[in-house]
Amino acid sequence: MTLSPNTSRDGIPFSVLDFASIVEGGTPSESFRHTLDLARHAERWGYNRFWLAEHHNMPGIASSATSVLIGHVAGGTSTIRVGSGGVMLPNHAPLAIAEQFGTLESLYPGRIDLGLGRAPGSDQAASRVLRRGLGAGGEDFPELLSELRAYFDPDAFDFGNVVRAFPGEGLHVPIWLLGSSGFSAQLAGQLGLPFSFASHFAPDYLMPALEIYRGSFRPSAALDKPYAMIGVSVTAADTERQARRLATSQQQAFLNMIRGKFGQLPPPVDSMDGLWSPYEEAALRKQFGFAVVGDADQVQERLAAIIAETGADEIIVASQIYDHAARLRSFELIANVRRRLFS
Template sequence: MTHSNTLNFSVLDLASITQGGSASVSFRHTLDLARQAEKWGYRRFWMAEHHGMPGIASSATSVLIGHVAGGTSTIRVGSGGIMLPNHAPLVIAEQFGTLESLYPGRIDLGLGRAPGSDQAVSRVLRREHGGAGEDFPAMLAELRAYFQPDDAPSNGIVRAIPGEGLNVPIWLLGSSGFSAQLAAQLGLPFAFASHFAPDYLMPALELYRENFRPSAVLDKPCAMIGVNVTAADTEQEAKRLATSQQQAFLNMIRGRFAQLPPPVDSMDGLWTPYEEAALTRQFGFAVVGDKEQVRARLKGIIESTGADELIIASQIYDHDARLRSYELVAEVGRELQG
């Protein structure tokens, strides 16, 4: 993988389960969005591993990646991300080796070290391993080794079949400096979760770029950043659509995980002043507006961060409205690239 100077736009889909909906409906919408994203010129379509959340259906991330890759033809499909400490590295190598064998040249493996849920779920998933991902570097090294060609098949070392010898691009994902530092040391591409940890974006990018060591994978840093975008034909409609995600986050900070709620005309009366301040800070990096406003805001983000790629997250209740949002962002992307 070499570094490209082309600014790419990609999609991060959480396979949201809307209020009154189901995982089955969510998966149909996910595939429809992926097909449209492919048509509109998005570079990648990534899905994230979350567990035990009534509003997110992408827990079996590898299975869903296969579903989406099988229903599209050119867009890259991958994880944003697989939470590696939840799994044996061999299993992930086999799963993504299988995906790469089925859909050659189209699979990405983005890796994180968080549990993708709360501590109770983490204990169930990680069992005797426990911990908070401290052994992530060792697990990553083991995983990468499984993808290496086996020059001595009879040496008794455990092998990933399929997986061995396949080129599955690995990205490190993070919301702090840990993965930024590790990605820099290993010369890997880095994706920062600025869509939910905006305060740490610039320090993490600086850490990554300043410490980057060229590798066989990359000759210079390659940074992707997550951006929440809610775009609509009018600013008023965009602000209304964005209240679904605001309500979802409000539920989360109150300790209630729920399905994605429909939008409301106003958040007044739904939150306390303290909660409003917390949401304003959380979504300080979010982009909400009509096409012109979205273009201006994304242009500013690209210029201030020097990002090589934007991965767009849009938690919008109505499927058609979500499609329209991504269509508008794709138009903006083409204009900014041109």
């Protein structure tokens, strides 16, 4: 398995998880331009991979056609790995995903990752529309995964697999399992696949999931030892005050979500006081308890502690920042932090 062109460097790689956020007053076209611009900067700053996640029926996220957007980013960059963080496999026929990622791997050899999740990536209404004729939930995820992997395996044809993926068959597209609970952690371990945990989404389950993954891991043709990447929400700025202000955009978006309102990413505010109830404030503080917000020194201290605590093999940074220039600066500071950590 090709983990990274950067694994020869000291320390662990840092990567980017981009939501292709649509900000208030913005458009999907603008979001795509910003996504590609961030990917180009991330490549220059030494980030390892750039992932995009499948979401549906969300007016503030433009990455619904995930494979198409991966192709856009891969075509506009040169060396950074590009992939899905992730494709929600129960939404799709495995053959279609094999063909899509076989096409991407054929266009951009050695640079494509296929991260898979079993959540819908949407609300129940969108899930019903997407999964028409497919399974109602993620219960059949192991079977779908087995089918998908067979399409890449040329030997599977000899065992009666009469439908084949072209392009796809015989190509090496690293498959990751993504999760926010123990289910995918255990499955990834049993299959000997790399695992990425959404600790930016479900921080309370991070350590149990890592324990399950590592405890159940069996070496495979894909991987000889566990490889765990953890998602961390990081907002960095030149001052702590600036960083905390920038982080309010993501906080407002989550506040709207728990109120059942889905909209575009709002601009930051000076204070969240008066915007949330005591109950909502407690919910947000719990949700973002694992988030890293601050200047470069504060980010370095917190990331060093997270790496030491988790033993993570890679960090993938998730960050929703309203202003594109501020978002670029945040990722630049984080790249500098990595160099300082491992110099």
